Amino acid sequence: MSNHTYTCMKKVYFAGAILKWDGDTTDMYPRIIDVLKKHFDVLSEHVNRWKPTSMTPREVFLRDVGMIDQADIVIAEVSAPSHWVGREIAYAQFHANIPVYLLHRAGGKVSFMLIGNDGMPQDHICSWETLEDIDVFC
Numbered sequence: 001m002s003n004h005t006y007t008c009m010k011k012v013y014f015a016g017a018i019l020k021w022d023g024d025t026t027d028m029y030p031r032i033i034d035v036l037k038k039h040f041d042v043l044s045e046h047v048n049r050w051k052p053t054s055m056t057p058r059e060v061f062l063r064d065v066g067m068i069d070q071a072d073i074v075i076a077e078v079s080a081p082s083h084w085v086g087r088e089i090a091y092a093q094f095h096a097n098i099p100v101y102l103l104h105r106a107g108g109k110v111s112f113m114l115i116g117n118d119g120m121p122q123d124h125i126c127s128w129e130t131l132e133d134i135d136v137f138c
């Protein structure tokens with residue numbers, strides 16, 4: 001986020017809903033991650049190639065919070081509702097004290113629990129139509 005306070009941070013945890021309720025957005029994850037990789041070391045590339053896993057729910061939880069703990073920032077694509085992404089955001093903000101930035105499709109609705117919370121400055125929220133919008137936001 002070159003025009004934000006956190007310019008020197010290197011590691012990012014990318015969060016996004018992995019269930020294909022919105023194919024247009026989830027199909028964009030590989031391209032979003034490619035944009036993020038121009039600016040950051042992306043710790044959570046598995047989001048763009050999710051497959052069923054043999055990991056237990058606890059193992060998945062520990063893997064993901066471990067990556068969040070290593071991150072300098074969290075960037076979450078929140079166009080699709082997801083309990084897991086909400087938990088990742090809350091963990092980053094309130095447990096790990098890591099800044100969170102939100103991406104969402106222009107014209108879409110975003111949960112008031114995300115955008116109305118005091119810990120979410122308005123300049124940490126990016127409404128995007130194209131990958132260039134995300135690139136400029138970074």
